[in-house]
Amino acid sequence: MQDFEYIKIVPDERLSGFVESFLLCANHTNEDKEVIIFPDGRVDIMFSCTDQEPLVAELFNLDKKARRYIFKKQTRLFMVCLTLLGAKYLLG
Known part of the structure; x- marks a missing residue:
C-alpha cells in the first residue's frame, strides 16, 4: 500500500457546469503531515x-x-x- 493516495475523477457531463472534479486523498501513514494548500480559483468542499x-x-x-x-x-x-x-449556486 502507498503512504499517500491521490485520485482525481472528472464528473459526468451533467455535473460539469457545477463540479470541476472530485478528489480522493488518503494519508495511510502513522504520522501527521503538514501540507500547504494554495488557492487555485476554485471553491472546494472537503470531507474528512x-x-x-x-x-x-x-x-x-x-x-x-x-x-x-x-x-x-x-x-x-x-x-x-x-x-x-x-x-x-451553493453559496448564493
Whole structure:
C-alpha cells in the first residue's frame, strides 16, 4: 500500500457546469503531515474522516490565501472542487 493516495475523477457531463472534479486523498501513514494548500480559483468542499473522528466538512479557498493544513495520520479526504457557477449556486 502507498503512504499517500491521490485520485482525481472528472464528473459526468451533467455535473460539469457545477463540479470541476472530485478528489480522493488518503494519508495511510502513522504520522501527521503538514501540507500547504494554495488557492487555485476554485471553491472546494472537503470531507474528512478517520476511524476515531466523525465526518467533518470544510470549505476551502474562500479567502484566496495559501493555508497550512495538517493531514492527520490514517485520514481519508474526499473533495468536491466546484466551478465558479457551482460555488455561486451553493453559496448564493
